[in-house]
Amino acid sequence: SPGNSLSITIDGTTMMLCNPPEVMNQESTFISALEAAQTYQIIGNKLKIAYAGGVLTFTTNQLPPLPPFDFTINLLPPTVTVEAGQPANFQISLTYSDIAYSGTTVTIQVSGLGPGMTYQLTAQGGLTIQTLPSTSSGTYPMIIIGSAQGVTHQIGGTIIVKEKPPEFDYSITISPQTRTASLGDVVTYTIAVSVVSGIPEIVSLSLTGLPGNVQYKFSENAGTPAFSSTLTIDTSTMTSAGVSAMTVTATGGGLVKTANAELIVEEHTDFTVSITPSNVYCDQGESVSLTVNVNKLANFDQVISLRASGLPTGATPTFSPESGKPPFSATLTIDTLESTPTSTYIVTVDASGGGKTHSATTELTIRDKTGAPSSPDSETGQSGFSASSFLENPSNLMLIIIAILIFVLIVMLLRRGRTPTQRATQPSTGYCPGCGAQIKPGTEYCTSCGKHID
Known part of the structure; x- marks a missing residue:
């Protein structure tokens, strides 16, 4: 150290009692020597400190050298x-x-x-x-x-x-976008949720825009795209008709998407359809026309389309017009071929519109060119005889009338108990076998004695 001096201060002493007592005495001697140190000398690994009471020697243990720094x-x-x-x-x-x-x-x-x-x-x-x-x-x-x-x-x-994957994105659609129903109907919409990009996450659905008292439900309230859900709305809980602008909201993946739809609820409306005449006749290769009448009930205001079914092979229906808003009338013309099978057919006219379908029927009889009734081996497999077509022929009607008159005449004659020939050969008068009184021919009882005349 500078000036060849060594400064030693006492930082502290032990407060622990050591056994045996010689150890404590050694510590006291060591501390006293340090306090009274006068000179020191370093020789090798030894430090000698001289003090008034003698010389105190410290010996250090020799440590191995450190390895190189690494x-x-x-x-x-x-x-x-x-x-x-x-x-x-x-x-x-x-x-x-x-x-x-x-x-x-x-x-x-x-x-x-x-x-x-x-x-x-x-x-x-x-x-x-x-x-x-x-x-x-x-x-x-x-x-x-x-x-x-x-x-x-x-x-x-x-x-x-x-590469960072694309962010999750999705789309939502609702169909149909507009639906019309009568008050009290149950209507449905289809909501489709599709993945646009990224890893799909859960998307939940909710609905706004309906009156507060209207009941509705989703078949699936939430799902992982792609998925679909059916929205069912019960309009019977509505208090009145009206138009509701609805919004379906989809929430998921930190995104919010919406789809809009409209529900039109009307008072109960409908229509009727009829066809005249109720039965018609048509010869092979000819045409026949009927009238279809479509009338509305309440405020029905939808287009009605017409369609015919049940026609035989080779028969073609044509409506004029094919559709319209009631009330309206359409002419149904049925064209046949000469090869169209003869028989009687039930033709059905279906009228469809506004989510409703109604039907009316008529009887169509196809005759051969001579006007004879259809044969038993017709296309329908039913008997070819038609009473209406038989009566339509004037000659047949006259035969029936003559037959009825003859039948009535015969009955009258039989009730009199004589045929015309017998009446011509009988005498004009007779006598009672009982009393001999004169009686008229055909008398059953004698007017004189009351005897039965055989």
């Missing part, structure tokens, strides 16, 4: 995979050649990073590599370099950047 760098994990724009985190640790070197400052640098990448070190050995959203996907090697007291070491690491 260190190694450790990196965990050696490889980190991140999405573009995300940080890659590593942990750096140091191992020294001897514990005596612990705490020696080692300067760390990172090289070989990908374009635009930056790094940051923490006092605890943390290493963060920041990538950019524009960083291309791929593998990026890097080198960590450490330097201290002229010693330099390095270790390699790897960053794997993968």
